Amino acid sequence: MKTKLRNVLTFTMLALFSSALFAQGSANQSYWVHEDVVKPGMMAEYEAVCKELIGHMKTHNIQGTGWITTNTSDNRYLYVSPIENMSDLDKPVFAELSEKMGKEAMGALFARMDKCYDTEQDYIINxxxxxxxxxxxxxxxxxxxxxxxxxxxxxxxxxxxxxxxxxxxxxxxxxxxxxxxxxxxxxxxxxxxxxxxxxxxxxxxxxxxxxxxxxxxxxxxxxxxxxxxxxxxxxxxxxxxxxxxxxxxxxxxxx
The missing domain is CATH 3.30.70.100 (Alpha-Beta Plaits)
Incomplete structure (x- = not known):
């Protein structure tokens, strides 16, 4: 059973670097990919919650974070962030949003998202x-x-x-x-x-x-x-x- 904490940590690892790195990446840049396999009937709710999260990010202008997103025809949503090495995955960059919007409010947001999928995966591509x-x-x-x-x-x-x-x-x-x-x-x-x-x-x-x-x-x-x-x-x-x-x-x- 996934917990609110696990979801918070997962998205923490996603939001590592400024999205300016995406346009012209280095020759062999590594990327952390978080993949949510969303239930077909929950896609609208899932996207609404994700956009609400992004709204909070913009409202508080959370720095040092950024990701690009794609969704595929088989209901997968992929969030992609560049990394320099494995130690980058431990950076608690999501803590700033938790502090500014409130731990309980952020936990409730992720709990709503948690209902929209049963499978999530995390991996690295180069x-x-x-x-x-x-x-x-x-x-x-x-x-x-x-x-x-x-x-x-x-x-x-x-x-x-x-x-x-x-x-x-x-x-x-x-x-x-x-x-x-x-x-x-x-x-x-x-x-x-x-x-x-x-x-x-x-x-x-x-x-x-x-x-x-x-x-x-x-x-x-x-x-x-x-x-x-x-x-x-x-x-x-x-x-x-x-x-x-x-x-x-x-x-x-x-x-």
Whole structure:
């Protein structure tokens, strides 16, 4: 049974750094991800409580904290914060909000949120700039592109080197053809379910993504198809999810 304290501590670990770090992350930045698997019938209430929390954060202008948020088509909400090392997870940065809005009020807020999901997970992923293809520089939140496709490429210890080489070949193909489909690659880290690469592709919406994909397929041609198939043929398994960035559920402190 989860407790109010556990929920407070979980969100404390989320809100570690200013969201200014998100736009142009370092080459191999690590991120703490907190994932809530929300009950389908509780999504509206869950979002209302989360936005209420953010409202309190803004009212009290809580400093030194920040996160970006995405939700996926399978009812998962992911809160992402950059970390420098594991010791960053112990920083009690949520204590400021508890002091300003009151411990009981904050506990009641999290208790309402607690009813909206039965499963939550916490893990670390690592940006892999070497495998990412974003010629203008790494940017997690390109303006006007809140739609996301998340591709999970699962590997085994025995074939991780081969998969990495295949992914390099894909990037080289995109670069040589001047592809306009940009993507960021993240490696699984501590606490993830299995070993994987996650490829995130941004677009304006589902229609824009479909048009981009069709144009890219035509651009890469048969050679591109062979390179992609060579990669897929070396994977343990593959999963694809649709998502949306949620700036309305993100937080960044005012100066």
């Amino acid at each position: 940006l892999d700039a070497e495998l990412s293809y974003q010629p203008g520089g790494i940017n997690q939140t390109p303006e006007g592109q809140n739609f996301r496709k998340f591709h999970y490429l699962y590997v085994t210890p025995g074939n991780r080197a081969a998969v990495r080489e295949k992914m390099k070949a894909v990037k080289d193909m995109f670069a040589s053809k001047g592809s306009k489909v940009y993507y960021r690659v993240y490696r699984s880290g501590f606490g993830t379910r299995g070993e994987f690469y996650m490829v995130a592709v941004a677009a304006k919406d589902a229609v824009d993504h479909a048009q981009m994909s069709a144009a890219n397929q035509a651009l890469l041609g048969e050679d591109g198809g062979k390179v992609m198939w060579d990669l897929m043929n070396n994977l343990l398994s593959y999963e694809e999810y649709t998502g949306m960035m949620r700036p309305d559920m993100a937080y960044s402190p005012s100066n």
